[in-house]
Amino acid sequence: xxxxxESGGGLVQAGDFLRLSCVASEDTFSxxxxxxxxxxxxxxxxxxxxxxxxxxxxxxxxxxxxxxTISRDNAKNTVYLQMNSLKPEDTAVYxxxxxxxxxxxxxxxEYDYWGQGTQVTVSS
Numbered sequence: 354x355x356x357x358x359e360s361g362g363g364l365v366q367a368g369d370f371l372r373l374s375c376v377a378s379e380d381t382f383s384x385x386x387x388x389x390x391x392x393x394x395x396x397x398x399x400x401x402x403x404x405x406x407x408x409x410x411x412x413x414x415x416x417x418x419x420x421x422t423i424s425r426d427n428a429k430n431t432v433y434l435q436m437n438s439l440k441p442e443d444t445a446v447y448x449x450x451x452x453x454x455x456x457x458x459x460x461x462x463e464y465d466y467w468g469q470g471t472q473v474t475v476s477s
Contacts, residue, residue: 355379355451355466362447362471365439369475373434375449375468383427386452389434390461391445391473398448402434403457412457417443439475446470 356378365371373389386406392398402423403412411423422435432449450464458464 355382355385357449357451357466357468359447359449359468359471362473364474364476367440367475367477369439370435370437371439371473373436373447373449373471373473375432375434377430377432377451380430382430382451384453385466386454386457387423387425387432388450388452388458388461388464389423389432389447390450391443391447392470393442393445396445398461400459400461401447403459404432405457410457412459414459436473439473441475441477444474446472 357375359375361373388403389401390398391401400414404423404425408425420438425432448470449468451466452464
């Protein structure tokens with residue numbers, strides 16, 4: 354059982370940046386492909402970004418492409434989400450997730466473990 358703990362959320366203004374971190378409890382972290390998802394109030398959870406276990410392949414939602422960067426440090430059991438040029442529509446609870454299956458995925462049902470989420474609020 355992998356436990357994931359997100360941090361780094363907060364209240365910022367439009368145009369600002371934040372870096373989210375997600376620390377995994379297991380040293381087998383490098384075996385997992387990782388993803389970030391978000392859920393705004395009253396909306397369904399949606400895909401944000403994903404990264405291959407080696408860090409060599411990434412994928413982004415169109416809404417964040419060019420502004421957000423996903424990365425990982427397997428030595429620290431940590432995946433990051435660098436969020437630049439934040440917009441009010443980025444306001445949501447952000448979740449990291451771990452996937453045991455092969456390859457990266459944009460589909461939340463294909464992830465096996467989830468963190469508790471961290472709130473990001475962007476004011477206009």
